Amino acid sequence: xxxxxxxxxxxxxxxxxxxxxxxxxxxxxxxxxxxxxxxxxxxxxxxxxxxxxxxxxxxxxxxxxxxxxxxxxxxxxxxxxxxxxxxxxxxxxxxxxxxxxxxxxxxxxxxxxxxxxxxxxxxxxxxxxxxxxxxxxxxxxxxxxxxxxxxxxxxxxxxxx
Amino acid sequence: xxxxxxxxxxxxxxxxxxxxxxxxxxxxxxxxxxxxxxxxxxxxxxxxxxxxxxxxxxxxxxxxxxxxxxxxxxxxxxxxxxxxxxxxxxxxxxxxxxxxxxxxxxxxxxxxxxxxxxxxxxxxxxxxxxxxxxxxxxxxxxxxxxxxxxxxxxxxxxxxxxxxxxxxxxxxxxxxxxxxxxxxxxxxxxxxxxxxxxxxxxxxxxxxxxxxxxxxxxxxxxxxxxxxxxxxxxxxxxxxxxxxxxxxxxxxxxxxxxxxxxxxxxxxxxxxxxxxxxxxxxxxxxxxxxxxxxxxxxxxxxxxxxxxxxxxxxxxxxxxxxxxxxxxxxxxxxxxxxxxxxxxxxxxxxxxxxxxxxxxxxxxxxxxxxxxxxxxxxxxxxxxxxxxxxxxxxxxxxxxxxxxxxxxxxxxxxxxxxxxxxxxxxxxxxxxxxxxxxxxxxxxxxxxxxxxxxxxxxxxxxxxxxxxxxxxxxxxxxxxxxxxxxxxxxxxxxxxxxxxxxxxxxxxxxxxxxxxxxxxxxxxxxxxxxxxxxxxxxxxxxxxxx
Numbered sequence: 291x292x293x294x295x296x297x298x299x300x301x302x303x304x305x306x307x308x309x310x311x312x313x314x315x316x317x318x319x320x321x322x323x324x325x326x327x328x329x330x331x332x333x334x335x336x337x338x339x340x341x342x343x344x345x346x347x348x349x350x351x352x353x354x355x356x357x358x359x360x361x362x363x364x365x366x367x368x369x370x371x372x373x374x375x376x377x378x379x380x381x382x383x384x385x386x387x388x389x390x391x392x393x394x395x396x397x398x399x400x401x402x403x404x405x406x407x408x409x410x411x412x413x414x415x416x417x418x419x420x421x422x423x424x425x426x427x428x429x430x431x432x433x434x435x436x437x438x439x440x441x442x443x444x445x446x447x448x449x450x451x
Numbered sequence: 452x453x454x455x456x457x458x459x460x461x462x463x464x465x466x467x468x469x470x471x472x473x474x475x476x477x478x479x480x481x482x483x484x485x486x487x488x489x490x491x492x493x494x495x496x497x498x499x500x501x502x503x504x505x506x507x508x509x510x511x512x513x514x515x516x517x518x519x520x521x522x523x524x525x526x527x528x529x530x531x532x533x534x535x536x537x538x539x540x541x542x543x544x545x546x547x548x549x550x551x552x553x554x555x556x557x558x559x560x561x562x563x564x565x566x567x568x569x570x571x572x573x574x575x576x577x578x579x580x581x582x583x584x585x586x587x588x589x590x591x592x593x594x595x596x597x598x599x600x601x602x603x604x605x606x607x608x609x610x611x612x613x614x615x616x617x618x619x620x621x622x623x624x625x626x627x628x629x630x631x632x633x634x635x636x637x638x639x640x641x642x643x644x645x646x647x648x649x650x651x652x653x654x655x656x657x658x659x660x661x662x663x664x665x666x667x668x669x670x671x672x673x674x675x676x677x678x679x680x681x682x683x684x685x686x687x688x689x690x691x692x693x694x695x696x697x698x699x700x701x702x703x704x705x706x707x708x709x710x711x712x713x714x715x716x717x718x719x720x721x722x723x724x725x726x727x728x729x730x731x732x733x734x735x736x737x738x739x740x741x742x743x744x745x746x747x748x749x750x751x752x753x754x755x756x757x758x759x760x761x762x763x764x765x766x767x768x769x770x771x772x773x774x775x776x777x778x779x780x781x782x783x784x785x786x787x788x789x790x791x792x793x794x795x796x797x798x799x800x801x802x803x804x805x806x807x808x809x810x811x812x813x814x815x816x817x818x819x820x821x822x823x824x825x826x827x828x829x830x831x832x833x834x835x836x837x838x839x840x841x842x843x844x845x846x847x848x849x850x851x852x853x854x855x856x857x858x859x860x861x862x863x864x865x866x867x868x869x870x871x872x873x874x875x876x877x878x879x880x881x882x883x884x885x886x887x888x889x890x891x892x893x894x895x896x897x898x899x900x901x902x903x904x905x906x907x908x909x910x911x912x913x914x915x916x917x918x919x920x921x922x923x924x925x926x927x928x929x930x931x932x933x934x935x936x937x938x939x940x941x942x943x944x945x946x947x948x949x950x951x952x953x954x955x956x957x958x959x960x961x962x963x964x965x966x967x968x969x970x971x972x973x974x975x976x977x978x979x980x981x982x983x984x985x986x987x988x989x990x991x992x993x994x995x996x997x
Contacts, residue, residue, distance in 0.1 A: 308477045308997075311513050312550060318731070319650045319687045321639070322599060343771050349893075356856075376574070377567040378766040381692070381727045382804050385736025389806025390822060393731075403564050403574065411479040411509060411996040413577075414961075432994060433956040437899040437928025 308427045310337070311409045315372070316400040318384060323399060325406055328370060329425040334449040335368040336442055337419040339401075339412050341375050342386050347416035350434040351392060357439060358395050367446050370397040374407050374415055420445040474514025479996035481507045481577070485530045490968060490987035492946050501988075503530035505537075507577065509544075519547040522560075524582075524611070532983030533580040534759040536610035543612040544584055554592045560584040560612075563603060565635045565656035568764030569698045569723045569747065570681045573607060581759045583751060585631065586613045599637040606630055607762055609751045629751050631762065633658040649688040656681045660701070660762070662753060668704050671716050677701035679721070679749075690732030698723040700763070703746045704753070708789045717789065719746040719796070723765075734808035740768050741801035743839060746787035758982075769802055769828035769848055772868070774889045775920045775938050776909040780872045781973050782846040785832065793878040799841055800830030819856040826850045832877030843880045847871040864891035885911035899928040905936075916942020930955055938970075946970075952990075960995040 312326040328335065336354065340347035351371055358369065371392055373383040380402050387398050401407055410419065413432075420429035420442060429445035431438065485503040489496055504527040511520035522544035526537045546559030562584055564572035575582040587605015592598075606613055609627040635656040641649050658679045669675075679701040686693045700721025707717050722745050729738040749763040767782040785798040806824045809816035827849045834842035850868040857863060866889040873882045887909045895901040905922040922936035935951040952965025971985040 308475050309513070311518070320652070320685050320692070321642075321650055322593075322596065343773055345773060376766075377564070377572075377764065378768060379771075381694070381729060381738040381740065384692075385729060385731050385738045385804060385806050386824075388731040388736035389734065389808050389824065391734060391808045391810070391820075403562060403572075405562070408562070409511065409513075411477045411511065413479045413481045413507075413994045413996060417959075417996075430959045430996070431929075431956070432959055432996070433932075433954070433961045435926035435928045435932050435956075436893065436895050436901040437926070440898065441929050 309425050310421055310427070311406075313401075313406040313409050315406050316380075316402065318387075318393065318398050318400075325399070328397070328421075331368070332423045333366055333368060334423055334446050335370050335397075335421050336446065337370045337372060337410075337421060339372050339374055339407055339410070339415045339417045341373060341415055342379050342383050343375075344415045346434040348390075349436065350416050350418070350439065351396070352390065353436065353439040354442070355390070355392060355395060357443070361443050361446070365443075365446050365450055367449075368397055369395065370399060372399045372401050372406060374401050374404055374412075376404070377402050418442060420449065422449040474512060474517075476510065476512050477997065478508070478510040479994070480509075481994045482992070483530060483577075484991045485986070485988050486990075487531070487986055487988040490985070493968060493970065493985040493987065495968075495985040495987045500528060503528060503533075505530055505533065505577070505580075516550050517548070518550070521545045529580065531986050534610075534757045536757060536759070537580055539611060541611040543582065543608065553594070554590070557589040560586050560608070561589050561603070561605075563589065563601070564764065565633065565658065566654060566681055566683050566696050566698075567725060569696065569725065570656055570679050570700060570763060571631065571633055571658050571749075572764035573762075574764070579758065581761070582612075583607045583609065583759070583762060584612075587630075596642045597639050599639075600635070602634040604630070604632045607751045609755075609757075609760060627662075627752050629660065629662040629762075631658060631660050650686065652685045654683040654685070656683075658701075660749070664704070664753065668716055671704075671714070671718075673704050673716065673718065674702075677703075691730050692728065694725075694727040696723075696725040698725075698747070700747055700749060703748070703787075705746070705787070705789050706754075708791055708794070719787065721746040721749070721787075723747050734810060736804075736806040738804045739801065740803075742768055743799040743833075744784065744786055744797040745833065745836070746796055748786040767846075768800070769830070769846065770804075770826045770850055770868075774866065774887075774891075774905065774907055775922070775936070776907045776918050777866075777868055777870075777887050777889065779909070779918075779972065780870065780883075780885070782828075782830065782848075782872065783973075785830075785845060785876060788876070794836075795832045795842070795877050796836040797833050798830050798845055798877075799833055799839060800828070800845070802826060802828030817855075819858075822854040824850075824852050824854075843873060843875075843877045844871065844882055845873050845877050847882075860895045862893040865889070866891070883911065883913040885909055885913075901926045901928070907938075911942075915940050915944055918942065930957055932956075936967075959997065961993070963990075963992045965990050 314322050317323045375383040416434045417432045419427050422428050483505045487497040487501045506525040509522045524543045525540040529537045544560040548557040562573045573583045573585045585605035585607050589603040591601040637652055637654040639652040641651040661676045664673055664675045681698040683696045703719045703721050705717045707715055724743045726741045747765055750760050751762050765784045765786050767784050769782050772778050787797045804826050809821040811820040829847040830845045831841035832843050834840040848870045852866040854864045868887045871882045871884045890906045893903045903924040907920040909918040918940050920938040924934040926932045932954045938948040940946050948968045948970050950967030954963035966989045968987040
């Protein structure tokens with residue numbers, strides 16, 4: 291047991307804050323997209339994991355979509371919506387996002403084998419992250435109830451201070 | 452315990468070796484615990500143990516191009532309806548990966564898929580109790596953005612995984628000796644020739660599956676090694692897209708329901724065709740899907756009836772609903788079966804999905820816009836093996852939903868669904884019909900206090916006749932949510948299926964506590980379903996990540 295605990299202690303002591311890992315996903319055109327490319331702009335971003343069968347996810351992204359024009363007046367940031375729908379619903383997820391107008395304001399990514407979801411240790415959706423301009427995760431939240439989006443924008447504003 | 456220490460030591464050493472830049476640790480923990488009660492109304496019995504608990508601890512370490520991770524699972528015992536082979540505590544996943552700019556190497560467990568997964572897919576779905584991660588090695592290589600290649604070898608997981616001693620009885624097999632070896636290549640023609648507005652790629656996969664087979668199958672010319680392949684094309688230009696996939700899954704050996712002259716097995720050629728086409732743009736999203744399947748079930752362990760015994764992905768290509776009354780008879784894809792004197796080689800069918808966003812400021816959209824969606828899906832048994840002739844109807848669904856934000860505070864979703872399903876899986880030309888209507892009403896009283904009300908009705912002349920249901924959810928952002936619901940079968944059994952609970956979420960942690968009566972039926976996730984018996988009880992769910 292002592293070895294077990296020491297192993298955990300050594301493991302945890304050797305680490306620092308979580309970042310966005312490099313994972314291959316798809317963009318709207320079906321091309322391969324490496325998630326490390328998200329960091330190239332150097333601006334903060336909201337990364338939201340969603341799926342077509344997750345109603346709270348859709349409510350959250352709709353709330354962000356509705357608030358975005360006002361938020362953009364105050365802060366320069368991006369919203370990345372990552373669909374975790376698998377190959378069965380991949381085409382539907384793209385049509386769904388278009389049918390809600392998200393394509394105009396969000397960066398849409400499609401994680402059909404859930405590689406990015408696993409790498410970010412997302413167990414259930416919705417799950418959102420706020421990442422600062424250096425690629426460090428500064429805020430994270432699982433589940434959604436109406437009003438949660440206020441916390442998201444607060445986290446973005448803190449990144450810019 | 453030794454294997455956990457070994458795994459953690461491995462991770463710790465990895466971390467320590469590359470600790471100049473320290474890297475970072477990320478992980479998650481999930482527990483789903485049920486406490487069961489006998490219920491005379493539904494016939495739900497608690498069995499030997501009143502308790503079920505599914506637990507998952509996952510750890511990943513990243514440092515530049517290196518990553519390593521592990522997962523420990525504990526079923527103490529597993530919750531009702533979960534695959535029986537999941538029991539006890541075990542190290543289920545362990546991997547190390549080096550990912551460079553143009554190549555990667557993984558040793559240990561990994562998840563992957565070829566194309567849409569019809570030929571091969573390894574994935575995890577905790578709702579289903581499915582985790583067929585491959586334990587082996589994988590190599591990937593990319594040449595610019597033109598060629599993507601990967602090759603893999605390994606043992607797909609069944610039960611508690613490769614780190615388990617396989618000493619139990621055949622009924623509780625805990626791992627497998629089946630091996631897969633495969634390769635997949637994608638060639639982006641458009642990137643080679645420099646097209647900027649159009650994407651065109653051709654892809655191909657090959658898969659070899661090896662499983663020691665029984666003497667009976669060998670006597671009839673069967674082989675332990677089978678070979679499958681697939682070819683694909685993907686196209687996208689100015690919002691228009693099209694995708695085609697052909698799969699030859701190799702030979703399947705099916706138990707002969709009517710053996711003559713010692714002909715105990717039928718050898719069948721697994722094959723599938725998938726076409727998707729549509730348009731996305733200007734607020735419109737339309738997807739048309741067509742699919743034909745024959746003998747496409749690909750098992751890890753031949754003949755094992757567990758729902759987790761699958762090595763490819765054949766989901767139902769129709770709407771997966773989440774409202775209570777819309778999920779009573781979910782469709783599951785027919786992958787070929789021979790039962791009694793009825794042999795059905797598979798299914799043929801398709802669906803069309805259309806989404807449209809009436810923008811703000813338009814006559815229909817009004818001040819806040821309006822979203823509409825329609826789906827039609829229909830699937831048939833294959834009337835004549837090897838052809839595209841449609842036989843008896845298996846499933847049909849037409850649904851329409853409209854979503855409207857009336858005011859800043861009030862949002863409404865209305866849904867109608869007409870579902871027809873064949874209980875004989877296509878053996879007889881008969882089907883049941885049900886009409887379902889749902890109203891989902893959200894009202895935000897303040898910026899942090901909201902209520903959501905669902906009202907649902909199911910009308911049918913068959914099965915258990917009419918149902919009604921209601922759900923009320925009260926949310927106090929950002930942390931608390933309380934709900935209560937009741938689903939009542941007033942047409943026949945007169946049973947109430949009540950359910951209530953509370954959840955608390957803070958940062959990356961969510962805790963939910965509930966109590967309810969659940970009807971026997973299906974749990975579906977990703978178009979795949981498993982049967983669950985009726986149960987009544989309390990449940991606790993905790994998810995957290997770090």
